[in-house]
Amino acid sequence: MRCSQAFLPVLKESPTDAQIVSHKLMLRAGLVRQTAAGIYAWLPIGLKVLRKIEQIVREEQNRAGAIELLMPTLQSADLWRQSGRYDAYGPEMLRIRDRHEREMLYGPTNEEMITALFRDEANSYRDLPRTLYHIQWKFRDEVRPRFGVMRGREFLMKDAYSFDLDEAGARQSYYTQLLAYLRTFQRLGIRAVPMKAASGPIGGDLSHEFIVLAPTGESEVFYDAEYEAVDWGRGDLQHGDAAGLQSMFDQISRTYAATDETHDEARWADVPATRQRTGRGIEVGHIFYFGTKYSAAMNFRVPGPDGQMITPHMGSYGVGVSRLVGAIIEASHDDAGIVWPDSVAPWAVGLVTMRGDDTASAAAADDLYAKLTAAGVETLYDDRDGRGGAKLASMDLIGLPQQLIIGPRGLAQGVVELKDRRTGEKQELSIESALARLTA
Amino acid sequence: MRCSQAFLPVLKESPTDAQIVSHKLMLRAGLVRQTAAGIYAWLPIGLKVLRKIEQIVREEQNRAGAIELLMPTLQSADLWRQSGRYDAYGPEMLRIRDRHEREMLYGPTNEEMITALFRDEANSYRDLPRTLYHIQWKFRDEVRPRFGVMRGREFLMKDAYSFDLDEAGARQSYYTQLLAYLRTFQRLGIRAVPMKAASGPIGGDLSHEFIVLAPTGESEVFYDAEYEAVDWGRGDLQHGDAAGLQSMFDQISRTYAATDETHDEARWADVPATRQRTGRGIEVGHIFYFGTKYSAAMNFRVPGPDGQMITPHMGSYGVGVSRLVGAIIEASHDDAGIVWPDSVAPWAVGLVTMRGDDTASAAAADDLYAKLTAAGVETLYDDRDGRGGAKLASMDLIGLPQQLIIGPRGLAQGVVELKDRRTGEKQELSIESALARLTA
Numbered sequence: 001m002r003c004s005q006a007f008l009p010v011l012k013e014s015p016t017d018a019q020i021v022s023h024k025l026m027l028r029a030g031l032v033r034q035t036a037a038g039i040y041a042w043l044p045i046g047l048k049v050l051r052k053i054e055q056i057v058r059e060e061q062n063r064a065g066a067i068e069l070l071m072p073t074l075q076s077a078d079l080w081r082q083s084g085r086y087d088a089y090g091p092e093m094l095r096i097r098d099r100h101e102r103e104m105l106y107g108p109t110n111e112e113m114i115t116a117l118f119r120d121e122a123n124s125y126r127d128l129p130r131t132l133y134h135i136q137w138k139f140r141d142e143v144r145p146r147f148g149v150m151r152g153r154e155f156l157m158k159d160a161y162s163f164d165l166d167e168a169g170a171r172q173s174y175y176t177q178l179l180a181y182l183r184t185f186q187r188l189g190i191r192a193v194p195m196k197a198a199s200g201p202i203g204g205d206l207s208h209e210f211i212v213l214a215p216t217g218e219s220e221v222f223y224d225a226e227y228e229a230v231d232w233g234r235g236d237l238q239h240g241d242a243a244g245l246q247s248m249f250d251q252i253s254r255t256y257a258a259t260d261e262t263h264d265e266a267r268w269a270d271v272p273a274t275r276q277r278t279g280r281g282i283e284v285g286h287i288f289y290f291g292t293k294y295s296a297a298m299n300f301r302v303p304g305p306d307g308q309m310i311t312p313h314m315g316s317y318g319v320g321v322s323r324l325v326g327a328i329i330e331a332s333h334d335d336a337g338i339v340w341p342d343s344v345a346p347w348a349v350g351l352v353t354m355r356g357d358d359t360a361s362a363a364a365a366d367d368l369y370a371k372l373t374a375a376g377v378e379t380l381y382d383d384r385d386g387r388g389g390a391k392l393a394s395m396d397l398i399g400l401p402q403q404l405i406i407g408p409r410g411l412a413q414g415v416v417e418l419k420d421r422r423t424g425e426k427q428e429l430s431i432e433s434a435l436a437r438l439t440a
Numbered sequence: 441m442r443c444s445q446a447f448l449p450v451l452k453e454s455p456t457d458a459q460i461v462s463h464k465l466m467l468r469a470g471l472v473r474q475t476a477a478g479i480y481a482w483l484p485i486g487l488k489v490l491r492k493i494e495q496i497v498r499e500e501q502n503r504a505g506a507i508e509l510l511m512p513t514l515q516s517a518d519l520w521r522q523s524g525r526y527d528a529y530g531p532e533m534l535r536i537r538d539r540h541e542r543e544m545l546y547g548p549t550n551e552e553m554i555t556a557l558f559r560d561e562a563n564s565y566r567d568l569p570r571t572l573y574h575i576q577w578k579f580r581d582e583v584r585p586r587f588g589v590m591r592g593r594e595f596l597m598k599d600a601y602s603f604d605l606d607e608a609g610a611r612q613s614y615y616t617q618l619l620a621y622l623r624t625f626q627r628l629g630i631r632a633v634p635m636k637a638a639s640g641p642i643g644g645d646l647s648h649e650f651i652v653l654a655p656t657g658e659s660e661v662f663y664d665a666e667y668e669a670v671d672w673g674r675g676d677l678q679h680g681d682a683a684g685l686q687s688m689f690d691q692i693s694r695t696y697a698a699t700d701e702t703h704d705e706a707r708w709a710d711v712p713a714t715r716q717r718t719g720r721g722i723e724v725g726h727i728f729y730f731g732t733k734y735s736a737a738m739n740f741r742v743p744g745p746d747g748q749m750i751t752p753h754m755g756s757y758g759v760g761v762s763r764l765v766g767a768i769i770e771a772s773h774d775d776a777g778i779v780w781p782d783s784v785a786p787w788a789v790g791l792v793t794m795r796g797d798d799t800a801s802a803a804a805a806d807d808l809y810a811k812l813t814a815a816g817v818e819t820l821y822d823d824r825d826g827r828g829g830a831k832l833a834s835m836d837l838i839g840l841p842q843q844l845i846i847g848p849r850g851l852a853q854g855v856v857e858l859k860d861r862r863t864g865e866k867q868e869l870s871i872e873s874a875l876a877r878l879t880a
Binding site: 009065120141143 | 445446447449473475476477479481482483484487490505507508509510511512513514515516519531532534536538539542544546553556557558560561570572577579581583593594
């Protein structure tokens with residue numbers, strides 16, 4: 001993308017109405033603009049990051065055998081009356097009347113709808129187990145929306161729902177999603193620790209929150225350093241390996257992690273002092289097993305192998321896709337701006353001419369841009385006139401992993417500068433070496 | 441995808457509540473389910489098709505230099521008061537009050553929001569021209585939603601908006617979108633004819649509808665057979681070539697095409713009889729130039745090169761992405777079911793074992809499935825037990841372009857059957873030849 005043909009508004013000043021760093025940076029770097037309280041438009045850079053996160057979430061759901069569909073944003077109130085939640089849900093539910101005065105709502109979650117959909121199609125035990133998911137906009141009418149997309153009202157969520165014939169099956173589905181989540185966060189380039197939630201909706205040990213570690217996080221966290229060593233993508237962890245998943249779950253259950261809400265000083269004291277880690281974190285996902293709560297309320301039963309009717313056991317698994325954009329920035333930024341992990345960077349390379357009006361620089365940069373693009377390297381090319389210093393500051397703010405900088409003096413000696421955004425390390429390289437490095 | 445692990449509900453009976461063939465087939469083949477009046481959940485097959493259409497629309501928008509962003513579904517009423525449309529828009533606008541009694545609405549279109557967004561960021565004439573687009577769910581509270589996704593209430597639309605410094609520039613932006621639309625429909629495998637709309641919102645010749653030809657279409661159409669011969673993807677038509685685009689536009693303006701609403705018998709009589717084509721069609725897109733209507737109302741001005749303030753000229757360009765799923769089916773089906781064009785088929789190949797309980801068949805099919813998948817050929821594999829005849833009927837209904845059929849008898853002789861869904865032509869081939877054909 002050439003900046004001269006793009007829509008990349010960058011703010012020089014730090015916006016005064018933003019309280020947290022991710023919100024400030026998302027406004028300054030032009031990721032989002034607020035269009036109403038807690039409602040945001042995603043500008044081109046923000047949308048690119050959002051789509052990359054969404055795609056990683058999707059790939060890990062698919063790898064875990066979950067099946068994608070797409071439910072609508074608006075739901076009928078009648079559906080929620082079947083579960084009893086229409087009256088129970090508070091003012092965070094945005095209630096709507098259509099032109100025929102039918103009661104509707106903007107979905108804050110989809111347990112009722114997915115249960116009704118799957119109930120109406122599943123004919124027998126042979127149609128289970130299944131985990132279905134969608135990635136769709138939701139609405140929660142927060143009384144005081146704040147912190148940008150971290151606590152907005154209209155937000156993008158991946159929510160999955162599992163249907164099993166019994167609790168043992170539901171546990172396997174839960175473990176499978178647990179692993180999918182850990183892999184998702186690892187691929188997103190952030191460290192997320194699973195923490196047993198204060199109490200699941202039906203008690204038991206099957207409810208976890210996922211907390212991204214970020215110095216500016218909303219809650220205090222305590223965890224065992226063993227979490228820092230785990231590679232959730234390693235080959236011996238396999239979806240479909242029941243014993244392996246059980247063992248992973250047991251290991252997680254044994255390894256301490258808690259927020260200030262659930263912190264247990266006695267158990268904490270058992271963690272060797274050298275392994276005690278404290279910090280701050282942001283919740284980015286929550287998974288639940290809730291048994292037959294919705295299936296029973298909504299009369300979902302299938303005949304089993306012996307003809308006896310079975311009420312399926314369910315779980316739900318949510319991850320805040322739009323919230324993750326903010327959470328990743330909270331976890332990965334410096335004074336100059338955002339520092340994107342490679343996997344979600346809007347472009348891999350930022351190409352800058354220090355003097356846009358220098359013919360040789362422009363020609364060299366045009367050529368590099370064409371070659372990088374042809375090699376499939378996503379490149380943002382600042383081809384505008386204007387001071388090199390301002391362009392570099394914008395690139396730092398936007399946070400692309402690599403900057404390729406073309407100046408008239410270097411060019412005269414056949415060299416360009418390659419800067420690593422995270423470390424700040426700069427290297428002078430021949431054009432060929434720089435190209436080879438970036439297309440490797 | 442293996443059918444045994446999928447969620448692909450197929451109805452044997454034709455649903456009685458569906459009036460048109462695309463709606464019937466979308467229900468029977470398991471593309472959608474209605475969750476409230478005019479509101480649909482997209483089941484896995486439907487979602488796959490929807491995403492393929494969306495991606496083709498996106499690619500042609502990007503090729504045309506349009507820039508993607510994403511605006512939210514809910515908008516504030518105040519924004520629409522700036523243009524005067526809040527009170528003017530009828531009951532099709534879904535009006536909402538949030539918990540603080542703020543007036544909001546579910547966006548039926550986005551002229552106001554994009555004008556406000558771009559206005560707030562564009563600093564001078566140098567920031568124009570730009571065409572911005574998004575692909576987002578919209579809501580129109582139809583009094584009597586019907587025909588499935590063809591006239592639903594919650595629908596997916598691509599809407600683009602162009603901003604230019606003058607009418608000449610706006611015309612170029614209009615021509616550019618016109619070409620992008622024609623290329624989009626051609627890639628979708630349907631014939632769409634551009635028709636001058638009855639009267640644009642500001643008069644003039646710059647408003648066109650795009651009508652997909654389908655025998656079951658909603659309106660009668662009259663057009664010159666010359667449209668059947670045009671290749672909109674041909675190399676001499678280039679975005680950015682002002683003279684070429686003008687000449688394309690002039691050619692379209694000279695070549696007759698009209699719906700019954702705008703049909704002109706006198707001009708029709710001038711079309712040579714051998715080139716007169718009549719038929720039925722479905723509107724799938726609409727483009728407008730509307731000058732400074734919204735920019736003036738919303739006080740959007742930029743300083744020009746001479747310091748004089750310029751009110752940008754705008755156009756808007758909509759295509760019904762979810763409606764296209766229905767329109768393509770209307771244009772491409774037979775008595776047995778849907779016949780997907782290759783570019784939007786949910787999978788390229790349907791692999792069927794006639795006897796799922798035959799070990800040799802299952803082994804051969806497993807092997808073919810692995811090889812096709814490894815070669816990147818999207819394959820739906822019906823690996824279930826059950827009668828071969830029923831499986832083949834389902835494959836015909838779902839409409840994948842190719843069927844690869846494995847039977848015990850053929851297998852004993854080393855052959856499988858390859859069936860072309862559109863022509864019905866069947867061929868017996870060795871496994872190797874079939875594989876070579878499908879991975880070519």
